Amino acid sequence: MEHLVRVQNERDRRTLAWLRERVGDASIVAAVERCGGAKPYLSAVCRTLGVTAPRFSAPRRLTPSTVGGAVVGHHPADTGFPERSRNALAVVGRR
16 A cells, blocks of 8 residues: 555554555545545545544654753763762762
8 A cells, every 4th residue: 555655654654554444445545546646645545535544643762862962861960870879989089
């Protein structure tokens, strides 16, 4: 089916799978033909069929995102040591 419609991301793949279960391949092919032109977007196919696809959430990122070059959730003072170790190092450094 992906050869008939534009599938650009995982959400589109999930929507297409849902649509295939809901209306079947024959109905999707007929809707694509009614859309005319090049490969239509899934939203156009859904409109043509008169259905509203469920809101699938995008999968969560597994890698940390960055904001302004810094890793989100990372504090610049974090040394990687547990809190007690950091405090002990701070005391040693003051002597």
